[in-house]
Amino acid sequence: MSGWRLWVPLMLFAGFIGVAGYQLSQPKNEFIESRMVGRELPYFALRPATTDRPGIASAQFSDGQPRLLNIWASWCVPCVAEAPYLEQLKEQGAAIVGVAIRDRPEDVARFLERHGNPYTAIGSDDLSEVQFAIGSSGVPETFVIDGQGRITHQHIGDIRESDVPVLLEKLREAGA
Amino acid sequence: MTARGLFSTASLRRSLMALLILCLGAPLLAQQSLPPAPYANRQLDDPAQEAVAQELMASLRCLECQSQAINDSNSPMAGDMRHQVRIRIAAGEDPEAIRAWLMDRYGDYVSYTPQVSATTWPLFVVPLLLLLVAGAIFWRRFGKRA
Numbered sequence: 001m002s003g004w005r006l007w008v009p010l011m012l013f014a015g016f017i018g019v020a021g022y023q024l025s026q027p028k029n030e031f032i033e034s035r036m037v038g039r040e041l042p043y044f045a046l047r048p049a050t051t052d053r054p055g056i057a058s059a060q061f062s063d064g065q066p067r068l069l070n071i072w073a074s075w076c077v078p079c080v081a082e083a084p085y086l087e088q089l090k091e092q093g094a095a096i097v098g099v100a101i102r103d104r105p106e107d108v109a110r111f112l113e114r115h116g117n118p119y120t121a122i123g124s125d126d127l128s129e130v131q132f133a134i135g136s137s138g139v140p141e142t143f144v145i146d147g148q149g150r151i152t153h154q155h156i157g158d159i160r161e162s163d164v165p166v167l168l169e170k171l172r173e174a175g176a
Numbered sequence: 177m178t179a180r181g182l183f184s185t186a187s188l189r190r191s192l193m194a195l196l197i198l199c200l201g202a203p204l205l206a207q208q209s210l211p212p213a214p215y216a217n218r219q220l221d222d223p224a225q226e227a228v229a230q231e232l233m234a235s236l237r238c239l240e241c242q243s244q245a246i247n248d249s250n251s252p253m254a255g256d257m258r259h260q261v262r263i264r265i266a267a268g269e270d271p272e273a274i275r276a277w278l279m280d281r282y283g284d285y286v287s288y289t290p291q292v293s294a295t296t297w298p299l300f301v302v303p304l305l306l307l308l309v310a311g312a313i314f315w316r317r318f319g320k321r322a
């Protein structure tokens with residue numbers, strides 16, 4: 001057997017170490033992106049999550065006005081952090097509807113009283129059904145829905161200050 | 177630190193304060209203010225259907241936990257997913273159709289049963305190649321003598 005062939009297994013092993021080392025050094029993407037972006041909002045109808053705002057139904061999203069669909073919950077800590085930025089978005093003209101996940105009306109009311117209410121409507125999703133239907137994997141998440149009821153963008157995690165202009169731009173692209 | 181320093185009133189007060197904060201902090205994590213979904217922890221009445229549901233739940237991945245199957249997780253969202261699986265099985269839906277519905281939303285992430293796709297084909301091809309190579313080596317070493 002010629003000399004160079006002896007080295008082949010070692011080279012393969014070194015190659016494997018190289019690939020594994022490179023992959024380990026890459027930042028891991030923790031986000032599970034929804035495959036529903038670019039598609040029609042699935043059918044749903046949710047009862048109101050609180051007494052002073054109506055519930056929501058998927059049919060309402062085809063009235064020509066783009067909206068933000070904010071998936072949140074009163075028990076969700078990052079939702080507190082994003083509340084002021086939702087307020088900013090509302091002040092700058094964004095129409096925001098909420099879906100409250102696994103929540104009680106009194107908890108929702110207390111949260112809104114404490115942290116502000118930027119929503120025009122809030123539906124209550126007790127079994128996370130709408131969450132599954134639109135491919136959302138946690139709270140908070142925010143979807144941009146265009147005037148024809150199509151999902152055009154998904155923001156995963158709480159909205160930070162730097163996300164406000166991005167979401168406004170996505171709303172503009174969706175025809176606001 | 178001296179023994180006196182360790183038991184000084186200031187440090188004692190600080191530890192008591194920390195303990196108090198720990199006790200008061202717990203309700204913040206009260207994700208379970210709603211009872212679990214009806215079929216999150218309740219088996220289907222038909223044992224055959226429940227078996228089908230169990231098999232599917234063991235191969236669906238929880239979306240908000242660290243790599244657990246939904247039948248193995250206490251998270252409320254996993255409970256809601258179990259409810260979805262059970263009511264759909266009870267309604268006569270095919271388990272693979274339920275998996276496909278979820279993969280249509282969450283991609284490969286949600287399923288523990290790998291499918292051949294543009295990114296996963298090496299998983300299936302590489303073992304075959306290795307077998308072929310190993311077979312060729314064995315044949316060269318031992319096959320010729322026969």
